[in-house]
Amino acid sequence: MVALVVFAGIVATVGGSILPEAPRHVIVVIGLVLAIGGAIVQAILAWRLRSAQRREKVAGYTTLFNDEFRDLWLLDPATGAVVRRPGEPRA
Numbered sequence: 644m645v646a647l648v649v650f651a652g653i654v655a656t657v658g659g660s661i662l663p664e665a666p667r668h669v670i671v672v673i674g675l676v677l678a679i680g681g682a683i684v685q686a687i688l689a690w691r692l693r694s695a696q697r698r699e700k701v702a703g704y705t706t707l708f709n710d711e712f713r714d715l716w717l718l719d720p721a722t723g724a725v726v727r728r729p730g731e732p733r734a
Contacts, residue, residue: 699705705712706720717727 696705696707699707700712700715704716704718706718708717714729716725716729718724719726
């Protein structure tokens with residue numbers, strides 16, 4: 644996301660100094676559309692991750708290697724095998 648915003652800023656700056664006014668507006672609009680689109684995609688992915696975390700927490704397990712969920716079973720996301728039992732220290 645940050646990369647898209649930086650890219651949009653560079654495109655707007657470079658496009659503004661090199662191109663005449665009409666194409667400059669087009670490039671600025673394209674940069675803004677890319678930045679807004681990137682923000683929307685990032686928000687959707689974050690929402691999906693949070694939804695998956697809630698479902699896993701309700702089911703009593705997690706697939707995230709995160710100390711926040713020490714009290715849940717840690718399962719391997721690919722195989723479903725138990726990696727860590729609740730309360731065990733992180734390996």
